[in-house]
Amino acid sequence: MIFQYIDSLQTIADIIGAIVMFLAPLVMPIGNFMKSWITAVMGFLDQYLGSSDFTFYIIIFVILIVSAVVINIIWPGDRPGSIFSKSLEKIEEEKIEVSEEEDIIDQIKRCKDCGNPIGDSEICPLCGARN
Numbered sequence: 696m697i698f699q700y701i702d703s704l705q706t707i708a709d710i711i712g713a714i715v716m717f718l719a720p721l722v723m724p725i726g727n728f729m730k731s732w733i734t735a736v737m738g739f740l741d742q743y744l745g746s747s748d749f750t751f752y753i754i755i756f757v758i759l760i761v762s763a764v765v766i767n768i769i770w771p772g773d774r775p776g777s778i779f780s781k782s783l784e785k786i787e788e789e790k791i792e793v794s795e796e797e798d799i800i801d802q803i804k805r806c807k808d809c810g811n812p813i814g815d816s817e818i819c820p821l822c823g824a825r826n
Contacts, residue, residue: 806819807826809821809822
């Protein structure tokens with residue numbers, strides 16, 4: 696039983712390998728670029744901050760965490776939430792009220808006999824009745 700799983704895992708690994716090899720011309724330059732700029736930044740930080748001083752890294756970490764918390768409070772995504780979303784709900788309610796007043800369907804001229812929309816015509820094209 697275990698040997699059957701090994702064959703299926705090998706097949707899955709072969710498929711993933713083929714996909715990665717197919718995408719290699721796209722993925723390799725991105726990976727090389729990421730490696731080069733991270734190496735350059737780390738070299739710059741080691742040169743000017745020293746390798747044993749982690750204060751700079753801790754400050755960056757705290758700034759990222761605090762900014763992520765603030766952003767998630769202000770723009771919570773799908774859940775209802777902040778002060779800003781409450782003001783947006785009021786604006787959306789006002790837009791809905793305006794759109795209900797300006798209902799275009801009620802303004803269309805219809806035939807008195809059959810209810811077919813007739814536009815500016817005096818004779819209904821469907822039943823021939825005069826309006």
